Every structure is written in structure tokens, then in C-alpha cells.
Amino acid sequence: MNTVEATPFEQVMVAGGERLRALMDDVEQLLAEISAGHGPELASSAGATLAAGGKRLRPLLVFICGAGAEDRDPLVRAGAAVELVHMATLVHDDVVDSASLRRGHPTVFAVSGRETATATGDFLFSRALSLLDGNQRGEQVRTLANACLALARGELVQRQDAYRCDVSVERYLRRCELKTASLFAAACKLGPLAAGENGARVEVLERFGHRVGLAFQLLDDVLDVAGSASSTGKQRGSDLLDGAVTLPLILASQSDVELAALDLHSVFSREEAEQVCDRIAATGGLDETRKRATDLVTEAKRDLGASLSPEVIALLRLVADRIVDRYS
């Protein structure tokens, strides 16, 4: 379940100064060109998706992690490629969910139908990889293609585990790694790769992305149980209605036998879903999930290590904090 992404990481942008601002402007322009440069049939569908924006968190990670780049173009391409993949998953998610709105805008699915939306998602995936191929470095394409693979596998696992309240914590975490952490990790790895870096620093950054991405998904799942519609754009319990069994419910089921016996197929209405949310909250399942996420963020910040510049470390810590803040 991808969440609504409206909160800009403005504080990070301010701290990142002119360089970061210029890169973010460039990625926006490149995304607009890609949308416009492939004939009217795409512009009318993908254009809306691109224009709908989002916080561009993944390109931001690419640019922060690729601080050593001398040439801006490979970095901008990498940032745009990662965002295109993210968009592709959103477009396909909306097809699967028959969703009519995203970020307050009509989805490609709603405007152009299932066929066009499916093809638009395919286009965005392909365009991401061909764009990155422009960097002429095989490892970058490989990194992104493997992230795409992981995303698709994550969706497959999610469908397999739907409505299964007996799913283990380990399997849930594996699913989050596949469907969310993989692209965060790829973003943090692509930054230094696009900057021509290799070696241990790349691994440090990739691990940071992995942990922060995992925390991002855990907090997203907390939000679905705890959050208010006004702050998130979606109502509580959406995951439950979709049959998505997430960590708050898994943990809650360990102490609440009635939740453990729950058949999610019987949760039909918004009201019923909210009652289950309240029940989960009463067990401490939310607090425990939130703690796991903040622990991950703490580890991610701690292990940035001495090989990175103080500026990069400061910016990444800020991103990590903002991710936690979004949900507090």
C-alpha cells in the first residue's frame, strides 16, 4: 500500500542549499520532458501522474548520496529513473485497487481506464531503465532492474499473504523489504554510482536506504491504523479492507485472542475496519511497530560512519528524522 505523499521535505531542501535545489528542479524538468516527449498518447496519461507531484523523496536520496558527483547529468538521470519506477508502481497499484484519486488528483486509471493505465505503468518502468542506461554504466541499470524485480515480488507476496492473519513477523518484514526498502536502497546506491563512486561507501549508503525504507513502510502501516484522514488523505483501516495484514495487526494478534481469530473477509465496512483499528491500538501493537521503525531509523543514522562527509551525514539524518516526524 503506497501512501499519499504530500509532505515536502522542505527542511532538507533548505539545509541542502543551492545544489540540492537545482538538482531537484532539474529532475522535475526531466520528468516533464519525458512525459511530453513520447507522443500525445503518453502525455495525456502519464502527464497527469507526473504533474500530480509527490515529495520526490527518492530523487532527494539519490542527490544527497551522490554528493561527490562532478557531472550533474548522470545524477539527474538516476534521480528521475528512480522516481519513474516509483510512479510506475503507483499507476499499477491504482489499476489493481481501481483507485480513482491519488494525491487529490484523478488517477490514470480513473481518467483513461484500465488498459491505458496498465500500459502507462509499463511505459514508466521501461523509460526508467532506458533513461538510466544513458549513464553507460551497467551496474546502475542492474541496480534499478533488481529493485524493479523486488517491487514486483513484493506485490506478489502481498497478494499471496492477503487475508492471512497467521503471517509471521519475518514474512511481513520480508515483504516490506521487497516492496518498499528495495527502491530506497537502490536510490541511495544509485547516487554514488552515478557520481562514479565504488566500494564501501556505496554499501554504507545502500544499507542506510534499506533501513530507512523499511522504517518508512512500517510507519505507513502504523498510519493506516492510527492516522486521521485529514493528515494522510486516506481513512483508517484501508489496509484491513484490502486484506493487507500488517505488523500492528500481527503483533496485536499475539496478545488478543479475538484478533488472532479474526477473519478479515468478514470486515466489510469502514466502521468495522475502524473498530478493528481501535482494538489493535488497545493492545500496544501500534507502539511496538512504531518502536521497531524508530529503532531502524536510529540504527540507520548511527551507522552512517566516518567515511561520509559531515554534510552528507547531516542531510541523511535530517531525511531520516523527517520520515519519522511525518507519522508522529
Next chain:
Amino acid sequence: MNTVEATPFEQVMVAGGERLRALMDDVEQLLAEISAGHGPELASSAGATLAAGGKRLRPLLVFICGAGAEDRDPLVRAGAAVELVHMATLVHDDVVDSASLRRGHPTVFAVSGRETATATGDFLFSRALSLLDGNQRGEQVRTLANACLALARGELVQRQDAYRCDVSVERYLRRCELKTASLFAAACKLGPLAAGENGARVEVLERFGHRVGLAFQLLDDVLDVAGSASSTGKQRGSDLLDGAVTLPLILASQSDVELAALDLHSVFSREEAEQVCDRIAATGGLDETRKRATDLVTEAKRDLGASLSPEVIALLRLVADRIVDRYS
């Protein structure tokens, strides 16, 4: 509209001898490994698609065009990658069409639902590109990624032109180039690229693939109007019921004013669709489309040129003839 693909190119295999047979066996094994090697969640969905087979025409083209290869592995990867992309389009087509059967087997959509089928298609696209990336040659990944792009654009154009009987011949041909010829051309280009070749011969082969692929689509569209369900596995007029305006109808509309005034939205039943098919056949629109296709095949065979070995030329001509034969 991808057609049922059941006719094996057995005569080509016989002419290709032991080398071709071994490569085709290898690609089958690699596809099976890929299906099995990514966890049970994929094996249960993609496994069915892979096992359902098909004639493997695209890998066959890769292997014939890559006759100069000393190392088999890059060639087998290229063949498998092209087939995975083809499968990905089939899986997504079945989602879009809510199709329950393909090649006589239940579709991924029918067995596992919309979500799993969408993710499976995404997986197959990604796996194709990461597989080809194993060849460590940027141009190969670029070639396939661009073909994926073209396929997605072709689907977008098809949706935009749905139910539009005023679509021009040029626009129809462009759509066919995008959604079909592009992958045939990529297959014929990837063969020599994977064999380490460059230069004019690659272009000759790519052009061959483009023309033969275009002819393949034209003949497929003829089949939808003229063919019998027993030989093709689908009934006449399916394209009309889907709102797909193809060359036989476009040409027929030029001489039959009632067809020109037809609103495809009003064609609901199988019987109505068959009546339109009969009407198209009466105008000569089928013969003209068939002639365009055979002209393309004649040109494709003629322009193979002296730079290719006699064996490669003979095999490609055989493939081209078999493509025409399938529809005669």
C-alpha cells in the same frame, strides 16, 4: 491483440540442425529456472505462463541472427530475455482483457487474480532486463528497454484509437510497428549483438525483423476477420468486439460507405461481429491487407543481402515463409 501461438516452427528447427535445437532447449531450461528461482509466489503464477509454452519464435530469431556467436550463454540469455518480455505483454494483455484462457491454459489472471497478474507481468519485464544485463553490454539492455517502451506506447496508441473507424492507414501501421514489429526487430538485433557483432549486418537483421514483425501483425489482424476458431483458438471478430480497428476494416471502409459509417460501440454480439467480418471480406479489404503483408515478407527476404551467410539467409527465409503459411 496477441494471437494464440501454437504452431511450432518445426521445419525451421530441422533445417537449423543440432545447434539451433540445443539453443532452444537451453532457453527452455533457463526460462524454467527463472520461473522456479524466485520463490513460490512467482513459480505458481509465472510458472503456468512459462509452461504454457508457445512457439518461441522470438528466441528462434535471436539464435538464427546470432549465428556467429562463439559463446552460447549470452545468446541464450538474449533469447530468454526477449521471450520474457513477450510473456510480460501477454500477461498484462490478459489482465486488461480479463481473459481466462491462453493457449488452452488458464491465464495468470484467471488463476491468481488481477493483482498477482499485474505484478507477474512487471516481474517478467524486470527480469528480462536484469537477465540481459548479465551480458555486460549496455547496448543490449538499451535495445530491449527501447523495445519495451515501444510495446507500451503501442498499447497506449491502441487504447487511444479504440472504436475510431477514422484512424488512418499510417497510424494503424505505426501502432503495429510499436506493439509488434519493435520486439521482432529487437530479437533480430540482439542475436548479433549477443554474438559480439556490430555494424551493417546488425542493421540488415534488425530491418528484417521489423518487416517480418509488421507482416506478422497484419496477418494476425487478417486472421481475426477471416480465420476459423478451430485453427486459431479464437473466434472471428474478437478485435471488433474489443474496439480494435485494424487494416482490413480501414481498407474496407474506403469502398463500403456503410462500414465507413459503422459505430463499433454498436457491435455487441459475436453474430454481429461475424456479419461485419463477412462485409469486410466482401470488399477485398482482407486480400489487400494480406498482400501488404506478403509484400513486406518478400522485401524482407530480398534485402537480406550478401553480407550474411547462406545458412542464415536460408533459415530466415524459412521463418518468413512459415509466418505467411500460418495464415494461408
